[in-house]
Every structure is written in C-alpha cells, then in structure tokens.
Amino acid sequence: MTAIPMADGLILGAILFSLGLAGLLLRRNLLFILVSIEIMLNGAGVAFVAAGSRWGQPDGEVLFLFILAAAAAEVSVGLALLLRYFHRRQTLDAESMSETRG
Amino acid sequence: MTNFAHIAFYLAGAVAVLATVLAITRLVAVHALLYLIVSLLAVAVDFYIMGAPLLAALEVIIYAGAIVVLFVFVVMMLNLGTQARETERLWLTGRAWIGPAILSALLLAELIYLILRPPLLGSLSGVTSPKQIAIALYGPYVLGVELASMLLLGALVGACHLGRSSLSETEVQR
Numbered sequence: 001m002t003a004i005p006m007a008d009g010l011i012l013g014a015i016l017f018s019l020g021l022a023g024l025l026l027r028r029n030l031l032f033i034l035v036s037i038e039i040m041l042n043g044a045g046v047a048f049v050a051a052g053s054r055w056g057q058p059d060g061e062v063l064f065l066f067i068l069a070a071a072a073a074e075v076s077v078g079l080a081l082l083l084r085y086f087h088r089r090q091t092l093d094a095e096s097m098s099e100t101r102g
Numbered sequence: 103m104t105n106f107a108h109i110a111f112y113l114a115g116a117v118a119v120l121a122t123v124l125a126i127t128r129l130v131a132v133h134a135l136l137y138l139i140v141s142l143l144a145v146a147v148d149f150y151i152m153g154a155p156l157l158a159a160l161e162v163i164i165y166a167g168a169i170v171v172l173f174v175f176v177v178m179m180l181n182l183g184t185q186a187r188e189t190e191r192l193w194l195t196g197r198a199w200i201g202p203a204i205l206s207a208l209l210l211a212e213l214i215y216l217i218l219r220p221p222l223l224g225s226l227s228g229v230t231s232p233k234q235i236a237i238a239l240y241g242p243y244v245l246g247v248e249l250a251s252m253l254l255l256g257a258l259v260g261a262c263h264l265g266r267s268s269l270s271e272t273e274v275q276r
Contacts, residue, residue: 004111004152012115012148016122016141023126031131031177035138038169039122046145053152058230058238061157062246065239068164069250073257075169079176080264086180 009050016043030092034078041071110212111151117205118144131177135170136202142166143209153229
C-alpha cells in the first residue's frame with residue numbers, strides 16, 4: 001500500500017497556482033482578478049496538504065487552515081472595495097484604475 | 103485498490119485543472135464561478151484521497167460554500183439594473199450548465215465509489231484525524247490562531263466600514 005507521491009500533489013498545487021497567476025495577469029476584470037487570487041491561494045494550500053500528508057504530520061493541514069482564514073479576510077475586504085469602486089465608476093475595468101489619484 | 107486510489111487522485115486532479123482553466127477563460131462571471139466551484143470540489147476529493155478528510159470537508163464548506171457565495175452575492179448586486187431580467191434569461195440557458203454538470207458528475211461517481219469502499223481510507227498511509235489537527239492548532243500554533251482571529255476581526259471591521267460608506271454614498275447620489 002503506497003500513498004500518493006508527494007511530487008504529484010506538489011505538481012497539482014503548482015499547476016493550480018500558475019493557472020491563477022495566468023488569470024491574474026490576463027484578465028482585466030476586477031472580479032476575475034479576485035477569483036484568480038483565490039485560485040492561487042488554493043494551489044498553495046494543495047502544496048501544503050501534499051507535503052503534510054507526506055510526513056504524516058498535521059502541520060501542513062494547520063497551515064491550510066491559516067490560508068483559509070487569510071483567503072476569507074482577503075476576499076471580504078476585496079469585494080467591499082470592488083463594490084465601492086463599482087458604485088463610483090460604474091465599471092470593473094482594472095485599466096480605468098490608472099486614472100485614480102492618491 | 104491502491105491503483106484505484108491513484109486513478110481517482112489523478113482523475114480529480116485533471117478535473118480540477120480543467121475546471122480552473124475554464125474558470126479563468128469564461129466571459130460571464132457566473133459561469134466562471136460555477137467552474138470555480140467544480141474546481142474546489144475536485145481539490146476536496148484530492149484532499150480526501152491524500153488523507154485529510156477534515157480539510158476536504160472544510161474546502162467544501164468554507165471555500166465553495168462561503169467564499170464563492172460571497173462572489174455570487176457581489177455578482178448579483180452588480181447586476182441590479184433594468185436589464186437584470188434579460189441577463190437572468192441569458193444565464194439560464196441549458197448550455198451554460200453542461201460543462202460544470204459533466205465535471206461534477208464525474209466527481210460524484212468518484213465520491214460514491216470511494217464511499218462504497220470503506221477500507222480505502224484506512225489503507226492509505228498517514229490519515230490525520232481532526233483530533234491531531236486540533237492538538238497541533240491549540241498547542242504549538244496557538245499564536246497563529248490568535249493572529250488569524252485578529253486578521254479576521256480586521257477584515258470584518260474593514261468590510262463593514264467600506265460597505266457602509268459605499269451604501270451611504272449611493273443614497274446621497276439618489
């Protein structure tokens with residue numbers, strides 16, 4: 001009985017992380033940028049869980065819980081900022097933010 | 103049986119990668135969120151196979167159940183216009199649901215197979231129980247728990263402040 005190799009879990013996390021990074025760089029919609037950040041955090045969490053299950057220690061899973069808390073905090077503040085920006089500008093285009101001052 | 107666990111792991115990983123690719127390339131936000139939910143569910147299946155059943159449950163409950171629902175609420179609030187009904191009709195076409203439905207049906211079949219084979223979970227090496235995680239969380243990591251709680255408190259206050267000021271702004275405009 002062999003467990004899943006750690007490298008495969010790490011590769012899955014890396015693929016998810018780079019997909020999120022690609023989405024972050026390619027999309028110009030603020031909502032999709034936030035979604036891409038969620039995907040990146042999730043990929044980092046997959047890497048933590050894969051490494052934690054390799055050593056049979058709960059540390060990787062504890063760190064995933066911290067990532068979960070950070071993601072929840074980030075997304076709530078980010079979405080509140082997004083709503084405020086939309087009410088002011090009536091757009092979600094990130095390019096239009098280059099005109100902001102201050 | 104080990105082979106089956108490996109096949110299930112790679113199948114769920116492929117579903118996760120495919121759903122993520124589709125999520126970041128959709129034009130309509132709700133379609134992207136549907137694919138994101140499927141991707142998170144696939145990652146939860148992978149967590150289960152890697153021996154972290156508690157995190158698989160938390161991935162479904164918090165990521166797919168709370169964070170994505172926040173996104174869905176915001177998408178709904180952004181579309182409160184006169185054309186809202188028309189966009190609703192556009193979103194409810196059957197074609198938009200086929201992709202996520204096929205991918206999550208794949209995950210459902212995998213999950214049912216895993217449930218029907220109870221010795222699978224025990225046979226994998228290194229299944230961490232929730233008790234172990236709780237002991238680690240409130241033992242060596244208790245400072246991190248305090249910091250996470252302060253971070254969440256700060257996010258709560260910040261989101262409350264930003265949301266309230268944006269609401270009062272629109273009221274002034276009206």
